Amino acid sequence: MKVGLIGLGIMGKPMAKNILKAGYDLTVNDLHQANVDEVVKAGAKSASNIEIGQTCDVVLTMLPNSPQVKEVMLGENGVAAHMRPGTVFIDMSSINPMASKEIAAELAKRGIEMLDAPVSGGEPKAIDGTLSFMVGGKQEVFDRFKPLLQTMGASVVRCGDIGAGNTTKLANQIIVACNIQALSEALVMAKKAGVDPELVFQAIRGGLAGSTVMEAKAPMMLQGNDKPGFKIDLHIKDLNNALECAHSVGAPVPMTAAVQEVFQWLHHHGCGQDDHSSIIKYYKMLTGIESL
């Protein structure tokens, strides 16, 4: 099977290397030649987006958001126009589920099937090949390509028809953002009240408030470490998609709207490229606390 992958950023690069390790014939492209060169060194071939469409049995993308995926697949010189009927497109980017459905409908006119297959886990799990995939699309297409996704992920779950993968990813992003905000608010409140936030963390991490978010982000907050991880600007993108999706289906998401306002404030205070645990900076600035 010939596999194509377009988008070799923080996530796409290590994911490409894991596909290669599993022995697949992989052809790649990215706007940045240095990213392409690194993956070619690991054994991939390099080609233009159009050549990838012409030659590959399955085309994968790992791009920033809906506009980039639409442009790469359906824009002028888009990949879709060059793919053969019977080939498959798998988008692993986190995009708006409505955009996934629009792209799938266009591809269906050309006899091309699509899965939306965003991931959770970030760069460390992309490197280890232990990402969690949440997938939307037809069962038989999912079954055929699950082994390919398993070269990059430890968990690969079909959540429903096309768009269900990205809807699940939006749910994930809402839960993570609200958790980080609650954790920030609580640790700064403890500090302001004169209790050591490190001891608060140690005392509560094993109880009901403990969480994967707490384990990953509390140490970063306590150390004042804002190195991404997952950038605030990317989380703003995901929550914009969540708000748009929620508004279109009539689901109330007041907590998502509140945390998005905090992210926006941080973006305008120069923190857009910091890790999303930097929500704590909002509370620090408002309380005058410099470190936990």
Ligand code: NAD
């Ligand atoms: P990134 O910005 O590091 O990488 C995107 C890559 O796409 C870049 O290398 C860019 O050059 C390339 N690109 C853009 N347009 C292109 C085009 N027309 N042709 C070829 N290449 C093009 O982003 P990332 O962190 O790798 O994230 C990718 C997706 O994965 C996003 O949707 C993000 O939300 C999601 N995601 C990221 C993380 C994370 O921790 N970084 C975790 C889970 C999911």
